[in-house]
Each structure stands twice: as structure tokens, then as C-alpha cells.
Amino acid sequence: MATKHQHDHAEDDLSANEVRVLEALRDSKEPMSAYAILDRVRPSGISHPPTVYRALAGLESLGMVHRLKSLSAFVACGHGRCGGRFAFAFCRQCQRVEEISLDDEHYDDLVKLVPKDIHLEQTTLEFAGLCSACQAAA
Amino acid sequence: MATKHQHDHAEDDLSANEVRVLEALRDSKEPMSAYAILDRVRPSGISHPPTVYRALAGLESLGMVHRLKSLSAFVACGHGRCGGRFAFAFCRQCQRVEEISLDDEHYDDLVKLVPKDIHLEQTTLEFAGLCSACQAAA
DNA sequence: CTCGATTTGATACATTATATCATTTCTCAG
């Protein structure tokens, strides 16, 4: 993992495993479960779930990967990297995912909802629905 | 389950299992995993996971139970029952949970974020953080 | 170089969730 924790921000500070996992996610451009990622990176030498989960945790803390809690799945950040001001919309049928950036105004409005006695650390905002294509198909 | 599906809205249309599961959740007043619920209702005769998950699905569709995706856990609705306009804030340390009602203004703002080509079915909004008590303890 | 710390690898297991089929219960047409 080299010197990542001295200045948590340069892509080339990613560990080899993080790079492999990130590339798998970027290739897919669809959300992948940790085990789907594992299958995908197995040829490159990663062979155990904790290795994948560790890489994902690292990438998530850098904002380069986001976890979709509604799907128990992961996606590469559409912007390369971003902080906590994002949301996701996805189609429950075809699993197409759209990353949504929250502008300051929206984000600040959200934060106002949080009770005063909780120090906010992480916001999860996910919209599930059916995309036009899947509605048409139905 | 009696006549529930003819007019999805009266509490006394709940199945016996739904009543048991709902009471377990209301007793706890903290989020419970499906398996914690199972342990809790086992004395009353429920003994298999699918039974609990089925009851939870029914209760959730009635808005009487909400699933916290961030915790893979369930809570009884603080209002008895409510539609999709709610959010949760919880402390990652002590797991205390607060249900937040979204007023129309907030909700409509959120909905505007959803891409036009997705027909929204479900919104997940969850805030994770540390409550004052747990911060003090740290 | 070598000690200690950090990262990675590996094993094993815990937790969460669901597919499937068998059984029971309910409904209602006759």
C-alpha cells in the first residue's frame, strides 16, 4: 500500500490489489457484488474474500468506489473520486445505475434533517425504481 | 392472513406471524436483525428464517416496519405506519435509531434528483454518525 | 541487517437471505 496513508489522495498510491479491484469495477460499469469482483480478479491472483473486501474498503474511503447498500454491491465512482455528496438511482430490473451529484444546496438541506445530537459521518441516498426501457418491456 | 390483500390497511388484518414479529420489534425499540427477531419469536412457534422474512416483507409493504439497509436490520415504524417519506439517523456505536419524517418540501426536493427515465418506487435515506453520548464516551 | 510495524494471504466461520417443495388452511362454487 506504499505511502497512501501519508497523503490519501493520489491514484498511484493504490495498492496492487486496490488497482485490480478498481479496474474490475471500471470495466464492468455496472454494480458488482464483492464475490463477482472476486471471480473477476481471481486470474490476477486474488483468491479470498477478505482481500477483496479490504481493497474495497480502501477504495471506498478514498471515494473511488461507492457501495450501493440497496444492492449489496459496489460501483466505481463515476467521477473518478468524490466525497460523500452523491446519491444513486438504479433500476431494480436491469440494475442500470446512475450516480447523482448533490450540489451544496441539496446536500445542506439533507444535513438539516439530521438530529443535532448526532455527528453525521455518512449519508446514504438511494433511489430504486424501474427505468423506461424495463417498463416498456413489461 | 385473512383478508389483508383486499384492503391493505387495517392492523387487525395482520397474520399471526406478522403480529408476533411486529411485537418483537416494538418491544425492542432498537433495530433487530431478522435472526434476532427469529430468536425472539421462537417461543411463540416461529422457527425458520423464511417465516420471519415473509412477515417482515408483509409488514414492510404496509409501512409498519422499515428496513435499515445500512444495518441489515429492521425497526417498527415510529408512527405505527407510514409511506415512503421517511429517513433514519443512527449512531454507528450504540445503534440508537431515530426515524425522521420527510415533509413534502424535502421529499419533493429529493424526488427532483431522480433521472426522468426512472419511475421512482422506493427512496432510501440513511444518516450514520456518532451520537453525543458515544462521542463523550470515546 | 534486523527489529518491529504494516500489509497481505489464508483459513475458517458468522450472518443475512432465498429457492423450493410439502403441508395446512382458507374460500367459495356447487
Next chain:
DNA sequence: CTGAGAAATGATATAATGTATCAAATCGAG
């Protein structure tokens, strides 16, 4: 009332997701 079909529940088995723990390798400071 009754029996056939539908709906709900029970039970079994297993799939999918996630983590604790320790061992081995690697790295960096002294």
C-alpha cells in the same frame, strides 16, 4: 356441507454476503 383449488405457512436446504483471526511476507527505520 363439502371438496377442489388457491393461498398461506412450515420446513429443508443452500446461496450470498461479510468478518474474525492468525500466519506469512514486506517494508522502513535505525
